[in-house]
Amino acid sequence: MSEEILTLPGRDGQERSVRLSNPDKPVWPATDDEPAITKRELAAYVVAVGEPLLRTIADRPVTLQRFRGGVTGEEFYSKNPPKGAPEWVRTVMCTYPSGRRHPQLVVDEIATAVWAVQMSTVTFHPWPVRTEDTDHVDELRIDLDPQPGTGFDEARAAAHALRELMLDLDLTPWVKTSGHRGLHVYSRVRPTHEFLDARHAAIGICRELERRLPDLVTTAWWKEERGARIFLDYNQMNRDRTITSAYSPRPLPGAPASMPLRWEELDAASPRDFTVRTVPGLLAERGDAWAGMDAAVGDLVAAHALWKADVDRGLPELNFPPDHPKMPGEPPRVAPSRKNAANWSEDGTRRSPRRP
Structure with missing residues (x-):
C-alpha cells in the first residue's frame, strides 16, 4: 500500500x-x-x-x-x-x-x-x-431547507428576508450554501444562553419570519404539513445537532462544498459553482466572505423575547428531534395523519390504553 x-x-x-x-x-x-x-x-x-x-x-x-x-x-x-x-x-x-x-x-x-x-x-x-464552555451557545444557526416544489431560488428569497429580520434584532447575519439545495444563515452571539434558550430564540425568529412570509417558509416539523415551502429548521440549535461547516465538502455527486457568500453575491450564486475543485481558486480570488464574523458579535436577547411573546400569546413548544428526550410541553411525536385524537390528552401526552 x-x-x-x-x-x-x-x-x-x-x-x-x-x-x-x-x-x-x-x-x-x-x-x-x-x-x-x-x-x-x-x-x-x-x-x-x-x-x-x-x-x-x-x-x-x-x-x-x-x-x-x-x-x-x-x-x-x-x-x-x-x-x-x-x-x-x-x-x-x-x-x-x-x-x-x-x-x-x-x-x-x-x-x-x-x-x-x-x-x-x-x-x-x-x-x-x-x-471553554460547551453548554452555552456562541453561534446562532438557521437551516433553510427546500421542500419538494421549492429550490435554491426560494431559499435565496427566504434568506434575504431572514437577513432583514435578524438585522432588526441586532444580529449580524452571514450566509453560506449548504452544499446541496439550501442555505445556512449564521450569527455570532455572546455565550449567554444555553442550548434550550438558544433554540427558543431560533424558534422566535423563525415564527416571526413565518408570519411575514407564510406562503414561502414554514416551521412545521412534520413533512406532511410543510407543503411547497422552505422549512426553517430551528432544531439545528439543539445540543448535539450540527450543520456542515463552511468549506466542508459534501458526500454528493460532483463533490460540492458549503461556500460562504457575501450577501451581494447571493443573487448570482449557484450551488453548482462551489466544489472541491473550484473553491480553492475562488477563495484565492475573492477572499473569505466570512472573514469578519468573529468581530461581529451580537446577543440573543431580542430574539428570545420573540419566543417569550409567542408563549404569552399561547403558542406551544415545537417538536424536538427524535433522538432527544421528550421535553416538557412538547407536542406528540406522531405525524398528524397518524394521530388518533382519542389516544392523546390536550397536553400532548399519550393516554394509557383502556383495558377491557
Whole structure:
C-alpha cells in the first residue's frame, strides 16, 4: 500500500507529520465528465482552504462524517475521537441530550483536519459552542431547507428576508450554501444562553419570519404539513445537532462544498459553482466572505423575547428531534395523519390504553 508523509503546520508554529495512506484511492468516483477525486486531492483541498476552515471549526467540538470506501460506501459519524489519534490532537468533554458525557475531537490546526481526511472524513460538523464552555451557545444557526416544489431560488428569497429580520434584532447575519439545495444563515452571539434558550430564540425568529412570509417558509416539523415551502429548521440549535461547516465538502455527486457568500453575491450564486475543485481558486480570488464574523458579535436577547411573546400569546413548544428526550410541553411525536385524537390528552401526552 502506497503512502505519503505530509509536513503541516500545527499550533504555536510546530510542524506535524501526517501519514496519507493510499493517496490515489477515489473518494468521489469518476463520472462521464470528471475523473475521480482522490484522497490526495481531498487532503490538498483541506490544506488550500485551511485558514478559513479553521475560523469556522477551531476551538469547537467536531463530529466527523466518515465513509468506508469513498462517498458511495458505508457512512458513519464519529463523535468519539477515532482510535489512533496523534498525541497532538486535542479533545474536549461534551454532555449529550441523554446526560452521558464523552470527549469529542477539536480540529484547531490544519494537521488535524488532514489527519481526519486520512481517517476517511469528508464533512466536518462543529458544535455551536467553544471548548471553554460547551453548554452555552456562541453561534446562532438557521437551516433553510427546500421542500419538494421549492429550490435554491426560494431559499435565496427566504434568506434575504431572514437577513432583514435578524438585522432588526441586532444580529449580524452571514450566509453560506449548504452544499446541496439550501442555505445556512449564521450569527455570532455572546455565550449567554444555553442550548434550550438558544433554540427558543431560533424558534422566535423563525415564527416571526413565518408570519411575514407564510406562503414561502414554514416551521412545521412534520413533512406532511410543510407543503411547497422552505422549512426553517430551528432544531439545528439543539445540543448535539450540527450543520456542515463552511468549506466542508459534501458526500454528493460532483463533490460540492458549503461556500460562504457575501450577501451581494447571493443573487448570482449557484450551488453548482462551489466544489472541491473550484473553491480553492475562488477563495484565492475573492477572499473569505466570512472573514469578519468573529468581530461581529451580537446577543440573543431580542430574539428570545420573540419566543417569550409567542408563549404569552399561547403558542406551544415545537417538536424536538427524535433522538432527544421528550421535553416538557412538547407536542406528540406522531405525524398528524397518524394521530388518533382519542389516544392523546390536550397536553400532548399519550393516554394509557383502556383495558377491557
